[in-house]
Structure formats: structure tokens, C-alpha cells
Amino acid sequence: MNNLQSKVPSRWDIIHDRLLQECRVWDLRERRYRNSSSSKEGDFYYIDSRDWVIVLARTVSGEFILVRQFRCGVNDLSWELPGGIIDKNEDPVVAALRELKEETGYVAKGGSVIGRCRPNPAILNNFCHFVFVEDAILGVSGTDWDEHEEIEVRVLPEKTVLKWANECKIGHSLAINALFFYQSYKSS
Numbered sequence: 001m002n003n004l005q006s007k008v009p010s011r012w013d014i015i016h017d018r019l020l021q022e023c024r025v026w027d028l029r030e031r032r033y034r035n036s037s038s039s040k041e042g043d044f045y046y047i048d049s050r051d052w053v054i055v056l057a058r059t060v061s062g063e064f065i066l067v068r069q070f071r072c073g074v075n076d077l078s079w080e081l082p083g084g085i086i087d088k089n090e091d092p093v094v095a096a097l098r099e100l101k102e103e104t105g106y107v108a109k110g111g112s113v114i115g116r117c118r119p120n121p122a123i124l125n126n127f128c129h130f131v132f133v134e135d136a137i138l139g140v141s142g143t144d145w146d147e148h149e150e151i152e153v154r155v156l157p158e159k160t161v162l163k164w165a166n167e168c169k170i171g172h173s174l175a176i177n178a179l180f181f182y183q184s185y186k187s188s
Contacts, residue, residue, distance in 0.1 A: 010037035025049070025085060049126040052119070054083040054178045055096040057106060057133040063155040065104050065136060066170070070150065079164065080172035086129070092116075096131035102146075104153045107139040115181030119174060130178040132185060 012033035021028040026049040034041045057065040064081075071078040082103040086095040093111045101107050111133035119128050145151060156164075164170045165179050 010035050012036065015041065020045070045123070047124050049085075049124055050088065051086045051092070051126045052083060052128040052174070053086050053092050053095045053099060054081050054128060054130050054174050055100045055111070055133055056081055056114075056130065056178045056182050057100050057104075057108065057111075057136045058158075059106070059155055060135045060137055061155075063157055064161045065100070065106055066154050066156060066161065067103055068152040068154070078172055079170045080175040081178055083174070092129035093131055096129075096133060100133060100136065101139060101141075102144040103149070103151055105139055105141075105143045106136040106153075108133045108136040112185075114185040115177075117174075117177055128174055128177070130181045132182060 012035050015032040015034055017029060017031045019027055020030050026047045029046055029048050031044050031046065032041060033044055055065075059065065066079055067082050068077050068079045070076070082100050084095070084099040084103070086092060090098075092113050096111050097108060111131045113129055114132045115130045116127050117130075118124070119126065143151070161170065162179065165176050170176065170179075
């Protein structure tokens, strides 16, 4: 017999939850928890955020739309898929089509949710939804970037996009997750 324990971990009960810092796109919050079995207590910090959407958009010619922009977390440019914050009560597909147009200028008639995940349950309380969009075309009205956005848009063959993900040229974990869900969606 090994020393691994197979006991189900205890839940922790919230004693209080308070706002520490309100930010433009999320809030930093503190929760005091008590372990239901041991009665240990501790303060934990999390980011309260609305849900996000990542768009895997394919053009009418079958190429995928990528964006590259500066990301302050890594202090560098990052290749990724279009995406952003879902507005309150907004459908993920509607949000995906909005973000696609705003960031790239491409438009499409619809899309399908192909998956969702918890981006980082240790510090975030939201979901990220992955939407696959087909037959995207360049619209006539152009982009509508947020105040601090400056985006390069590139369309690439699927094979190149998958190669870039394997080489970490596309290193954004949510873009890679979208490609994972796309592979599953495509094979079903």
C-alpha cells in the first residue's frame, strides 16, 4: 500500500468577502475562509472578473485570424486569438462576434460555443468561453480598438497556427485551449 491519501478534500466556508481594489476590468477581493473539517482559517485573495470569450475565427478561404498586441504581463508582443470581456448579460457568441469585429475588422454571421474553462481557479472566479466562427470576411467599417489597444492582424493557414502553438510562438494559454477545443470539435 502506498502513502497516497484518497480522502476527498474538505470544503472551506466563507466567513467574509470584501473589496480591496476596484479596477477597470476586474476587482481584487479578499475572502476569509474556515476549513469545515479542521476549523483552520485564512485570508485568500482573488480576482472578481466577468466571463471572457476567445474567438477562433476562420475566413472564407479557410485561414485563421490571429492578433498580436503588447501585453504588459510579459512586457512583450503576444500572438493570440481575438477575444475579450463578455458584457453583463451578453451571449458568448454575440460577444465573440463583437470582439472579432472590434479587434480585427472581420465580421461573420454567427458562431458556435465549442467549449469553456476556468482560466485559473486559484485566483479567478470566471469562465472563458471558446467560440468557433466560420466564413469571416473583412468588414467595411474597420476596427474599433479600446483606448490602449494597438493590434496587428494576420490570417494564417491552420497548419501554421498549430505549428506556432506547438513552438510557443502562440503562447497565450487561452488561445492554445481554444485550439484544443477546436481539434475536439473538428473530430466529432
